[in-house]
Amino acid sequence: MNSNQAIADIETCVVNPNSLKEVFPMNKPRATSFNYAIGMFGTSIPINMLKTFAFTYYVLDRGVTATQWALMMLIYTFIDALDNPVYGFLSDRTRSRWGRRRPWLAIGTPLLILCFSAFYNMPAFLAGDSIFAYCMLFYILTGTLDSVLNANYAALFPELFPNDIVRAKTNAMRQAFMLVGMIISIALTPIVTDMLGYGLTAILYGLLGGGVILYMTFTCRERDPEPEEARPGLWKALKDLLTNGKFWIAGFVNAFYSAAMSLVLASVPFFVEYGLRLSSGQSTFLLAAVLLIAIGCVAVWAWLVKRFTLMPVWRAALATLALTFIPLYFANSLVTSIICSAFVGFGFAGVITTMDLVGARIMDEDTQKHHLRREGIIANALGFMNRLNGLFTSAAYYLVFRLYGFESGDNPGNQPDAAARFLMTIVPPVLMAISFAFSWFINFKKPVETSVESTT
Numbered sequence: 001m002n003s004n005q006a007i008a009d010i011e012t013c014v015v016n017p018n019s020l021k022e023v024f025p026m027n028k029p030r031a032t033s034f035n036y037a038i039g040m041f042g043t044s045i046p047i048n049m050l051k052t053f054a055f056t057y058y059v060l061d062r063g064v065t066a067t068q069w070a071l072m073m074l075i076y077t078f079i080d081a082l083d084n085p086v087y088g089f090l091s092d093r094t095r096s097r098w099g100r101r102r103p104w105l106a107i108g109t110p111l112l113i114l115c116f117s118a119f120y121n122m123p124a125f126l127a128g129d130s131i132f133a134y135c136m137l138f139y140i141l142t143g144t145l146d147s148v149l150n151a152n153y154a155a156l157f158p159e160l161f162p163n164d165i166v167r168a169k170t171n172a173m174r175q176a177f178m179l180v181g182m183i184i185s186i187a188l189t190p191i192v193t194d195m196l197g198y199g200l201t202a203i204l205y206g207l208l209g210g211g212v213i214l215y216m217t218f219t220c221r222e223r224d225p226e227p228e229e230a231r232p233g234l235w236k237a238l239k240d241l242l243t244n245g246k247f248w249i250a251g252f253v254n255a256f257y258s259a260a261m262s263l264v265l266a267s268v269p270f271f272v273e274y275g276l277r278l279s280s281g282q283s284t285f286l287l288a289a290v291l292l293i294a295i296g297c298v299a300v301w302a303w304l305v306k307r308f309t310l311m312p313v314w315r316a317a318l319a320t321l322a323l324t325f326i327p328l329y330f331a332n333s334l335v336t337s338i339i340c341s342a343f344v345g346f347g348f349a350g351v352i353t354t355m356d357l358v359g360a361r362i363m364d365e366d367t368q369k370h371h372l373r374r375e376g377i378i379a380n381a382l383g384f385m386n387r388l389n390g391l392f393t394s395a396a397y398y399l400v401f402r403l404y405g406f407e408s409g410d411n412p413g414n415q416p417d418a419a420a421r422f423l424m425t426i427v428p429p430v431l432m433a434i435s436f437a438f439s440w441f442i443n444f445k446k447p448v449e450t451s452v453e454s455t456t
Contacts, residue, residue: 035219037174042212044181046116047146052265058135070398072136077390088380093231101152105217112145113206120202155375158360172302175352179295187287249442251385256435259389260428267423274416289338293345301353317350322432329425396427
């Protein structure tokens, strides 16, 4: 069977699951899950390098101040609040021969690569406030394009994989690919940038990530809308969303969790340099400990979902992640920090394995209740709630300046070690405790399945 025929067969199976056994005898039914899941590898590479090393690139190395950074994060959060519902609405209403999501993924990917590459290739002639303006412009452009891609990618998930058990398996594969992408874009980046510089690294990462996203885009086909299926209206969709209590609760859980992990990942080079007084290149070992353990544990958490159902496992994962930050506070060497980071990786695996399943349940209930497919606007809205973490990370960076006098790499103040430990080990468990508390206010009566059968 040649590659073109294989792709055609996969697409046939997505539209007509009953043909699956005919096309894929014995061991081939997982092909669709693989093609979808690997997309997470592509989406994770640019955004994780952006979120993790932007602070190092501009604040520690190029003179942007911590207060300017906090302002930028605040502005970006509010821009996200305005554009995310619009992206989701437009995606849900799109009708084309390529489907609803594919055009957005195909057009948004090259634009993301361009803006991401530009962010880490700052013109040498810039100085002073122009550096901050350039940083803010391309950070916001890259972030908003990432919102477009991830919302459309996430909207495919509940439609292609309609029940918790199949979703847990597919999501475990998806999160494993994400973590491999994070190893490249986070753990290995200090080594790669030492050899190639940030500019060339960003170009290579952009091409790699974008190529994988496009592969996923053209090998996974969503179900065609039914002829009588209405296009969702914006105001009705927003009203239904804003009055959906489960959306708000899940969104706040995700926002506080995302803020905690964003701070941890962004603070590792800061912590290694000032807290452990080692070269920034040693941060690779801490990041690798988190991500490698997480890769190994996503299957464990997926099995737990199958064994104990989604909601209790989700809460257990949130609580576990909160508790794992405690020993990290007392780590005072590279070895003890690596060991403690491994525990963080275990809790991290649990949250990423379960969080998307909760979001998919919310989409299922909305489809069943309103008889409209609005995964795009819900995914984008959940994505926005995720990005509310910018409010909390912005506050954390501002507190670092106010409490410890840390302004930038040029002026770290008198307590940079305490500032690094504050960002890495004090703020994150507080945020996770809040996330865990919110999780108790949401429940689902029973799994809701759509009419589309599993393609795995």
